[in-house]
Amino acid sequence: MVRRLKRILPANGGKSLLVMAEDPFRRLGPTTLSSDLVTSGADGIIVGTTRSGEAASLLCDERPPALLVSLFWSQSVGRDQSRVVPLAHEASGSGASAVVTLFCVGHARDEDEADNLSFVARIIDDCDEVSMPTLVCAVPLGERASKENYADCVGLAARMVSEAGAKCAAIPYTGSVESVRKLIDVINIPTFIMELESGLSRGQPSCGLDDLLSSVLHTGACGLVLSASAEPGGIQRIKQAKSRLCGGDAL
Amino acid sequence: MRRRRTLSGTEKKSKLDKLIDPGDGKAVVVAADHGMMLGPIPGAANLEQTLRRVVEGRPDGILMSPGQAERLSYFFHGKSSPALLVRGDWTNAFRDRTYTLPARSTQFCRITSVKRAVRLGADAMTIYLFVGYQDKEQEERHLEQARRFSSECSEWGLPLVIEPVPMGPRVTKTNYHELVKESVALSIQAGADALKVPYTGDPETFSSVIAAARGIPVLVLGGSKALSDREPLEAVEEALSVGASGVVFGRNVIQSSDPARFLTLIREVVHGGKTAREALAKGREGRLFLRTNPSVCTGCNICLSACAMARQGNFDITKARLRVVGTWPGPSAPVVCDQCGECVQVCPTAALTMDEKVGGLVYDRDLCTLCDACTTACPHHLLSMDSERVYVCNLCSGWPECADWCPTGAIFTEATG
Numbered sequence: 001m002v003r004r005l006k007r008i009l010p011a012n013g014g015k016s017l018l019v020m021a022e023d024p025f026r027r028l029g030p031t032t033l034s035s036d037l038v039t040s041g042a043d044g045i046i047v048g049t050t051r052s053g054e055a056a057s058l059l060c061d062e063r064p065p066a067l068l069v070s071l072f073w074s075q076s077v078g079r080d081q082s083r084v085v086p087l088a089h090e091a092s093g094s095g096a097s098a099v100v101t102l103f104c105v106g107h108a109r110d111e112d113e114a115d116n117l118s119f120v121a122r123i124i125d126d127c128d129e130v131s132m133p134t135l136v137c138a139v140p141l142g143e144r145a146s147k148e149n150y151a152d153c154v155g156l157a158a159r160m161v162s163e164a165g166a167k168c169a170a171i172p173y174t175g176s177v178e179s180v181r182k183l184i185d186v187i188n189i190p191t192f193i194m195e196l197e198s199g200l201s202r203g204q205p206s207c208g209l210d211d212l213l214s215s216v217l218h219t220g221a222c223g224l225v226l227s228a229s230a231e232p233g234g235i236q237r238i239k240q241a242k243s244r245l246c247g248g249d250a251l
Numbered sequence: 252m253r254r255r256r257t258l259s260g261t262e263k264k265s266k267l268d269k270l271i272d273p274g275d276g277k278a279v280v281v282a283a284d285h286g287m288m289l290g291p292i293p294g295a296a297n298l299e300q301t302l303r304r305v306v307e308g309r310p311d312g313i314l315m316s317p318g319q320a321e322r323l324s325y326f327f328h329g330k331s332s333p334a335l336l337v338r339g340d341w342t343n344a345f346r347d348r349t350y351t352l353p354a355r356s357t358q359f360c361r362i363t364s365v366k367r368a369v370r371l372g373a374d375a376m377t378i379y380l381f382v383g384y385q386d387k388e389q390e391e392r393h394l395e396q397a398r399r400f401s402s403e404c405s406e407w408g409l410p411l412v413i414e415p416v417p418m419g420p421r422v423t424k425t426n427y428h429e430l431v432k433e434s435v436a437l438s439i440q441a442g443a444d445a446l447k448v449p450y451t452g453d454p455e456t457f458s459s460v461i462a463a464a465r466g467i468p469v470l471v472l473g474g475s476k477a478l479s480d481r482e483p484l485e486a487v488e489e490a491l492s493v494g495a496s497g498v499v500f501g502r503n504v505i506q507s508s509d510p511a512r513f514l515t516l517i518r519e520v521v522h523g524g525k526t527a528r529e530a531l532a533k534g535r536e537g538r539l540f541l542r543t544n545p546s547v548c549t550g551c552n553i554c555l556s557a558c559a560m561a562r563q564g565n566f567d568i569t570k571a572r573l574r575v576v577g578t579w580p581g582p583s584a585p586v587v588c589d590q591c592g593e594c595v596q597v598c599p600t601a602a603l604t605m606d607e608k609v610g611g612l613v614y615d616r617d618l619c620t621l622c623d624a625c626t627t628a629c630p631h632h633l634l635s636m637d638s639e640r641v642y643v644c645n646l647c648s649g650w651p652e653c654a655d656w657c658p659t660g661a662i663f664t665e666a667t668g
Contacts, residue, residue: 110357113343114358115360118360118362125364125367149351153351155290159290160287160341161318162286162318163287165316165362188298
C-alpha cells in the first residue's frame with residue numbers, strides 16, 4: 001500500500017500531477033494513450049478498467065507515470081455491484097498504483113447518494129484487501145448542489161469518503177483559494193484538486209488552469225488531477241502545469 | 252482466513268469485556284463517527300486533536316468510522332487503551348435542516364465488512380436499525396442488513412452493537428417509547444450482543460426498554476449537545492437506576508470545551524456509582540464562591556431561569572439572585588454575588604449572616620424588618636425585596652444551579668479552604 005501510494009503522492013512537500021485520460025464527465029470520450037501523453041511529465045495517468053490492459057503495457061516500469069485504474073458509478077449501476085468485485089484484483093494484476101472512483105452528492109433522489117456511497121465503500125473494501133490505495137473524486141452533482149452550498153457539498157462528500165476509508169480524495173475548485181484551504185484542513189486525507197468540465201452543476205464556480213494551480217500551490221493540496229484533452233495543445237497544457245507545479249509558479 | 256464458528260462465542264465475550272468492564276458490567280463509550288454522517292462538524296473536523304483530549308478522560312471505548320479507525324489506530328494501542336468500535340453502516344437520517352443537504356428520505360447502506368473491521372483491530376462493530384419507515388419493505392431491508400452483519404460478526408467473533416432508533420414518518424411523540432421497545436426487540440432477534448439505545452425521557456418507560464432487551468447490555472445514547480453538563484448526567488443517572496449498562500456520548504463529549512473533564516464526570520456516575528450532583532460536587536469541597544467569565548457569556552439567561560426555578564419553583568427571573576448585563580446575542584456578562592459582605596454589615600438586626608463554611612448568605616425572615624438597608628448597600632444590585640421578604644443568594648446551599656446550568660462556563664464555582 002505505502003509503496004503504491006508513494007508513486008502517486010509527492011515526496012517532501014512537492015505537488016503531484018495526475019492526468020485523467022478517461023474523464024467521466026467529458027463528452028469527447030477517452031483520450032488516446034499516446035507516447036506524448038506518457039512522456040508529458042505527469043506523475044500518474046488515470047484510465048478506465050476497459051483500457052487498463054492496454055495502459056499496463058505502456059506504463060509498465062517503475063518510472064513515472066504511474067497507472068491508476070478508474071471505475072465510476074452511474075445511476076444505471078444502482079445496487080448491482082457485481083462489476084466492483086473484480087476491479088481491485090484487475091487493477092492489482094495490471095500493475096496499477098491506485099484505483100480511482102467517484103462519489104457525488106446533490107442527487108435529486110437520496111437513494112442515489114446511498115447507492116453511490118455503497119458502491120464507493122465496496123471498492124474501498126475490496127482494494128483494501130489487496131493493499132490497493134483508492135483515490136475518490138468527491139464532486140457535487142445534481143439538482144441540489146447550488147452556488148450557496150457548493151463548498152459545503154464538497155466538504156461533505158470528501159469527508160464522507162475519507163471516513164469510509166479512501167486513501168486520497170480529489171475535490172473540485174470551490175471558488176477561492178481560501179475556501180479550498182479550509183476544506184483541505186477538514187478532509188483528513190491527502191487531497192488533490194481536480195479539473196472539472198465547466199457547467200456540470202449549477203453552483204460550480206468557473207475556473208482556469210491558473211486558479212487550479214493556485215489552489216494546489218497555496219494550500220495543503222497534494223497535487224492536481226487534470227483532464228487530458230483530445231484537442232490540440234492538450235499535451236502542452238499538461239507540460240505547462242507540471243512545470244508550474246515543480247517550480248511553484250502559480251501565475 | 253475463515254474462522255471456526257465454535258470460537259466466536261469466546262472471542263466475542265473477550266472482546267466485549269474490553270468494552271464493558273466485567274467488574275461492574277458498565278461502559279463509557281465516546282461516539283466519534285459523526286464525520287461519516289454529517290461531514291466536518293465542530294469537534295469532528297480535526298478528530299485527531301479532539302481524540303487527544305478525549306482519551307485523557309479514559310473512555311472504555313471509542314466508536315469510529317473505518318477510515319478514521321485506520322488513520323488514528325495509535326489511540327487503540329496498548330493495554331489500557333480504549334476498545335475500538337467500528338461503524339459498519341451509513342445513514343443520512345441525522346442530516347436535518349441545520350446540515351448540508353438535509354435528508355428528504357431516510358437512506359442507509361453498508362460502508363465496510365466485518366472482515367475489514369477485524370483487520371482494523373476492532374473490538375466491536377456498530378450498526379443502525381431503524382423502525383418507523385413509511386415503507387415496510389425498507390424496514391425489512393434494514394433488518395436484513397442487520398442480520399447479515401450479525402451473521403458475519405458471529406463468523407469473525409466480533410461483538411455486534413446495534414443502535415435501534417425510531418426514525419421516519421411513523422414516529423410520533425406518543426408512540427416513541429413503544430417504537431424504541433419494538434426496535435430493541437428486533438435488534439435482539441437480529442443478533443445484537445449489546446445495544447445503543449436512545450433514552451426515552453423517564454425511568455419508568457426506560458425500564459420497560461431494558462426489560463425488552465432481555466439481559467443484553469443496554470448503553471444509553473447521549474443525543475445532541477446538551478446545554479449543560481448536568482442535564483445529560485442526570486439522564487444517565489436515571490437510566491442506570493433502571494438497569495442500563497452505560498452510555499454512548501458523542502457530541503456532548505467531542506463538542507465539549509473540556510472533553511476529559513466531562514468524561515471524568517460521566518465515569519464518576521457510571522463506574523463510581525455517584526449521583527449527578529455528587530459527581531458535579533467534586534472540587535467543591537470547602538467554602539464556595541461563584542466566579543464569572545464574561546467573555547464566554549452569550550446572554551442566554553438560562554442561569555436566571557435555573558435560579559428562579561430552584562429557589563421559587565417558577566420562572567420569575569425578576570426574583571433571581573443574579574443578573575445578566577446586556578441582551579442576547581450581543582455582549583453580555585453575568586453578575587453574581589461575590590460575598591463581599593456589605594449587606595451583612597449594614598443589616599441592623601443581623602437577619603443576614605454569611606455562611607462561612609459552605610459560602611453564601613443566610614437570611615432569617617424572623618429577624619428581618621424589611622428596612623431595605625441591604626438592598627441599597629449591595630454594590631452589584633443583586634438583592635431584591637418585596638412586601639414579604641428579601642431575596643438573597645445562598646449558593647443553593649452548596650449546589651449553585653446557575654453554575655450547573657450555564658452552557659458555556661461563564662458562571663463557575665471556586666472552592667477555598
